[in-house]
Amino acid sequence: AQKVTQAQTEISVVEKEDVTLDCVYETRDTTYYLFWYKQPPSGELVFLIRRNSFDEQNEISGRYSWNFQKSTSSFNFTITASQVVDSAVYFCALFTGTASKLTFGTGTRLQVTL
C-alpha cells in the first residue's frame, strides 16, 4: 500500500518568513514519483514539481526549494521569504507502478499574513 502523510494541517506565517511543509511517504516500490501541487483559493490544483525516486538532488526554483531524502522517506517543500500570494493549500502526492494512480496527502493550508 502507498501512503502520503502531511502532518501539518495548517501553518500561519508572517510575510517574509521562511516556511517548510513536510511530506512523508510510504511505498515498497523502488521506482516511484513524487509531486507537489498548490491549490489557491480559486480552487484548481497547480503542478509545482515532480521528482523520481532515483533523483535525490534537491531542487530550487526561485523562492521554492524541495528536499528529497529517501533515507527518511521525506519530500519537504520550503518557501523562502513567503508572500501573501503563497497562501494556499499544498498537496504532496505519490505515484507508484503498483498502485498506478496518484495518492495525495491531506494537504497543508498555508496562511501568509502581512
Place this chain on the structure above:
Amino acid sequence: DAGVIQSPRHEVTEMGQEVTLRCKPISGHDYLFWYRQTMMRGLELLIYFNNNVPIDDSGMPEDRFSAKMPNASFSNLKIQPSEPRDSAVYFCASSPVGLDVGELFFGEGSRLTVL
C-alpha cells in the same frame, strides 16, 4: 491556450436528482481524470481515460456514478440518483502523458451540493 474547462462551477440539487458534470480537456492531451475532493476523504481518483477509453474506474464509489468520454474533447460524470453524501468538489484534469511522467492540468472544479 485554454485550460481544462469544467461546468457547471456550482450545482445545488435535491436528493434523488440526476447530476451531470462536464469537462473539456486541453486539446492534445490523451489522458483525462476525474477526482473528487471532500474534507473527510481528501482527493480521490474516481476514473481515468486514455484516448477516450476508460482505463481504471476502481475509484468510482458505486453504480450511481458513471463517466463517459465520447470524444477527445469532452467527458461527463453522471450521478443518478444523487445523495447528500455525494456533496463534494469534482475536478477534471488532463495530461499529455500518463500519471507517472507528466503533470496533471486541473480544471477549477465543480462544487456539488446535494440537499
